[in-house]
Amino acid sequence: MTMGTVLALLGASLAVILAGMGSAFGVAVAGQAASGVVSEDPNQFAKVLILQLLPGTQGIYGLLVGFIALSKIGILGGSPAELSLQTGLMVLAACLPIAVVGLVSGRNQGKTAVSAIGIVAKKPDQFGKAMLFPAMVETYAILALLVSILAVNGIPV
Amino acid sequence: MAKDYIYAVARVRSLEMSLFSGATIEQLLAEKKYEDCIRFIKDKGWGGTEADFSAADDILAYEEAKTWKTVKEMVPDMSEFSVLTLPNVYHNLKSAIKVATMGEVNAKVFFDGTEPSGEKMTDIIKRTAYEELPESMRAVAKEAYESFLHTGDGQLCDIIIDRAALKAIKAAGEASKEKLLQDYARTYVDVSVIRIAVRSAKTGKTSEFMKRAMEPCSLNIDKLVQAALAGEDDVIDYLLQTEYKEAGEALKTSSSAFECWCDNQIIETIKPQKYNSFTIGAIVAYILARLNEIKTVRIVLSGKENHLPEDAIRERIREMYV
Numbered sequence: 001m002t003m004g005t006v007l008a009l010l011g012a013s014l015a016v017i018l019a020g021m022g023s024a025f026g027v028a029v030a031g032q033a034a035s036g037v038v039s040e041d042p043n044q045f046a047k048v049l050i051l052q053l054l055p056g057t058q059g060i061y062g063l064l065v066g067f068i069a070l071s072k073i074g075i076l077g078g079s080p081a082e083l084s085l086q087t088g089l090m091v092l093a094a095c096l097p098i099a100v101v102g103l104v105s106g107r108n109q110g111k112t113a114v115s116a117i118g119i120v121a122k123k124p125d126q127f128g129k130a131m132l133f134p135a136m137v138e139t140y141a142i143l144a145l146l147v148s149i150l151a152v153n154g155i156p157v
Numbered sequence: 158m159a160k161d162y163i164y165a166v167a168r169v170r171s172l173e174m175s176l177f178s179g180a181t182i183e184q185l186l187a188e189k190k191y192e193d194c195i196r197f198i199k200d201k202g203w204g205g206t207e208a209d210f211s212a213a214d215d216i217l218a219y220e221e222a223k224t225w226k227t228v229k230e231m232v233p234d235m236s237e238f239s240v241l242t243l244p245n246v247y248h249n250l251k252s253a254i255k256v257a258t259m260g261e262v263n264a265k266v267f268f269d270g271t272e273p274s275g276e277k278m279t280d281i282i283k284r285t286a287y288e289e290l291p292e293s294m295r296a297v298a299k300e301a302y303e304s305f306l307h308t309g310d311g312q313l314c315d316i317i318i319d320r321a322a323l324k325a326i327k328a329a330g331e332a333s334k335e336k337l338l339q340d341y342a343r344t345y346v347d348v349s350v351i352r353i354a355v356r357s358a359k360t361g362k363t364s365e366f367m368k369r370a371m372e373p374c375s376l377n378i379d380k381l382v383q384a385a386l387a388g389e390d391d392v393i394d395y396l397l398q399t400e401y402k403e404a405g406e407a408l409k410t411s412s413s414a415f416e417c418w419c420d421n422q423i424i425e426t427i428k429p430q431k432y433n434s435f436t437i438g439a440i441v442a443y444i445l446a447r448l449n450e451i452k453t454v455r456i457v458l459s460g461k462e463n464h465l466p467e468d469a470i471r472e473r474i475r476e477m478y479v
Binding site: 029032033034035036037039040041044111114115117118121122 | 161163164165166167168169170171172173174231434435
């Protein structure tokens with residue numbers, strides 16, 4: 001296995017690890033807030049569950065980019081391509097947008113979801129508006145996902 | 158991110174839904190008789206369902222105990238709230254000294270839930286085992302007990318302990334990393350000192366008495382004492398030149414308007430916490446809002462029981478948090 005292949009694998013791993021970390025943190029803090037609301041008002045379970053799940057998407061995006069990268073370099077098929085150092089670095093760079101943005105946006109979307117859960121606790125009928133605030137953060141994770149997918153797909157292997 | 162208060166703050170947000178708003182207090186005020194008011198608050202769930210309380214004191218004590226029990230469930234380390242519990246702790250010390258000196262009393266004189274409890278403090282005072290008290294209370298307990306024992310002057314005993322309480326609250330506020338607790342402690346001490354000045358001016362207390370009772374704070378104590386010696390109007394004039402000019406305006410209206418302002422000042426301090434989702438400040442604000450709510454209901458019930466006119470009760474009603 002060449003150094004290029006190792007770097008490409010590192011890129012795929014970072015996409016999954018960092019974006020997954022961001023989601024894990026976001027879902028965890030939103031889950032704490034959701035538990036606080038449900039302990040007083042169990043009727044809000046469905047609404048706060050949706051808000052808790054919002055920061056979970058970054059982990060999925062990271063997984064998606066990781067799969068595409070692994071597929072691109074042949075590891076999924078069991079026959080890794082012999083990538084040059086330059087190509088390996090290109091795959092690593094292509095995975096970074098969703099890795100870094102996934103981490104940051106997952107954490108921050110979790111915090112925004114906590115605040116949105118506070119809105120639902122006080123004004124359950126404002127759920128639609130409350131959901132928009134954390135959903136805004138999602139925009140940047142989607143942009144990063146797009147760039148990562150386009151970049152990984154565009155690299156000739 | 159700050160320490161893990163996310164669960165507690167979210168739970169507090171739900172609990173805030175059941176706080177009385179200004180409109181609810183107006184509805185309570187509109188009830189004709191004291192008994193109707195009791196029924197009103199019981200219909201709102203006050204007093205619980207397990208015990209059949211009919212006396213206002215029992216219902217209000219139950220609600221206060223319930224508030225602290227809920228907070229203990231959410232935040233196991235209650236030392237975070239020492240700024241809020243210190244007034245009750247020092248009140249119990251005052252009562253303990255008097256019970257230890259004068260013997261058992263039938264009335265309920267201690268607040269529940271303090272550490273150490275009022276009964277334990279009484280036992281410690283009787284045995285003069287001051288070292289068993291928290292370190293910050295030892296010297297003041299000894300001084301206040303000996304002064305009460307030798308002079309029999311209950312007021313002197315009270316001002317010694319009240320001053321120590323203000324000092325402890327100020328220190329706890331300064332030691333806290335939470336801005337709300339810092340602001341609360343500062344406001345509490347300032348307002349208490351203003352109260353001392355106003356009451357001293359009304360009762361013609363000496364400069365020595367006032368200086369012994371007043372803890373240094375953001376107000377100029379020397380100027381305040383001089384103003385109090387000259388009379389209530391001078392206290393008002395002094396306050397109008399400070400950041401507490403609204404206190405001066407309230408004093409111009411009436412004593413009850415001033416007392417109302419004192420509590421409203423605390424509510425103003427905590428109001429920004431309605432938009433805080435992460436820190437202990439929101440929980441502190443909930444506790445203070447709940448205590449303010451209980452106090453306001455007590456004022457309305459007391460007014461109704463004593464057949465005060467609605468306007469007279471309304472003047473004493475505190476601003477609500479929600």
